[in-house]
Amino acid sequence: MSVEVEVDENDLAEMVEQVWESYLDPEGVSPLMQTYDENQPSEVHSSVSITGSWNGHVVYASSRAAAQRAAAAFLAMELDEVSEEDISDTLGELANIVGGNVKAMLPPGAQLSLPQVVLAPEASARFPNTERISGVYGLWEGEPVSISMWQSSTDTKEEGA
Amino acid sequence: MTPMRAMVIDDSRAMRMILKRIVTKLNFEAVEAGDGKEALDLLADMTEVPEVALIDWNMPNMNGLEFVTKVRADPRLREMTLVMVTTESEQSQIVRALAAGAHEYVIKPFTEGAMIEKLALLGLVPTGANS
Numbered sequence: 001m002s003v004e005v006e007v008d009e010n011d012l013a014e015m016v017e018q019v020w021e022s023y024l025d026p027e028g029v030s031p032l033m034q035t036y037d038e039n040q041p042s043e044v045h046s047s048v049s050i051t052g053s054w055n056g057h058v059v060y061a062s063s064r065a066a067a068q069r070a071a072a073a074f075l076a077m078e079l080d081e082v083s084e085e086d087i088s089d090t091l092g093e094l095a096n097i098v099g100g101n102v103k104a105m106l107p108p109g110a111q112l113s114l115p116q117v118v119l120a121p122e123a124s125a126r127f128p129n130t131e132r133i134s135g136v137y138g139l140w141e142g143e144p145v146s147i148s149m150w151q152s153s154t155d156t157k158e159e160g161a
Numbered sequence: 162m163t164p165m166r167a168m169v170i171d172d173s174r175a176m177r178m179i180l181k182r183i184v185t186k187l188n189f190e191a192v193e194a195g196d197g198k199e200a201l202d203l204l205a206d207m208t209e210v211p212e213v214a215l216i217d218w219n220m221p222n223m224n225g226l227e228f229v230t231k232v233r234a235d236p237r238l239r240e241m242t243l244v245m246v247t248t249e250s251e252q253s254q255i256v257r258a259l260a261a262g263a264h265e266y267v268i269k270p271f272t273e274g275a276m277i278e279k280l281a282l283l284g285l286v287p288t289g290a291n292s
Contacts, residue, residue: 018270019270021270021272022269022270022271022272023179023270026272026273071175074175074178074179075175075178075179076178076182085174086175089173089174089175090175092173092175093173093175093176096173096219096248096269097248097269097270099248100219100247100248100249100250100269101248101250101269101270103248103249103251104248104249104250104251108251108253112219112248114172114219114221
């Protein structure tokens with residue numbers, strides 16, 4: 001099925017801003033500072049898959065320190081109280097929230113998977129036959145964080161056909 | 162006075178913690194469930210039904226929409242206020258949930274203030290509880 005992707009960097013950036021305002025930086029003192037560097041490193045990542053009217057993945061990736069800070073903010077904990085499970089749960093929910101909002105901008109008929117969390121770099125992700133089509137890349141209190149969209153190459157080929 | 166009770170139903174422990182923190186701040190006693198089925202099982206064992214349930218949509222075993230439908234079909238649970246709290250933000254999904262019997266709809270991400278306002282609109286907390 002041929003679809004036109006209607007979600008661009010500005011849309012993603014707006015979603016990211018809402019997530020920061022709601023959970024990670026409600027006081028508005030430490031926003032994600034965009035670097036536009038799509039090759040910035042990551043140590044952990046989470047993702048949700050979208051299938052149906054559009055096929056692909058939404059990936060949240062960051063350094064471990066940023067993930068720990070996100071969990072502390074999300075769960076209202078001190079940094080040194082954050083466990084691996086807290087990090088994993090928070091990363092999963094962040095991917096779910098961004099993915100759900102991306103899905104809402106796609107043509108009707110898209111389905112969202114439950115989130116997957118991998119406490120390893122994004123580069124280790126196994127998304128065969130996909131192409132990165134959009135992303136927000138930045139530093140949060142000096143630590144790398146990114147949110148990116150990966151489209152199935154099947155969809156990409158059909159679009160170009 | 163017996164505190165009001167809120168049931169928080171979400172497969173994400175992180176989101177349950179956020180919602181639990183908000184309702185506890187509003188003096189609710191919080192009960193947690195990881196999916197719709199677990200929530201129904203807990204409700205079956207309760208002598209007093211919680212005043213409100215905050216319900217995610219996408220959950221394993223039983224999703225939020227199925228839970229709402231089942232609650233609405235059960236006369237014992239009729240008085241419970243149902244609030245969907247979900248990333249499902251398409252108009253058609255919102256209409257489905259409200260048609261199934263949800264009273265309100267909160268889209269993730271939400272701020273604490275926005276959630277409290279919704280609960281105030283439903284008469285579950287005093288207006289101005291957010292201030």
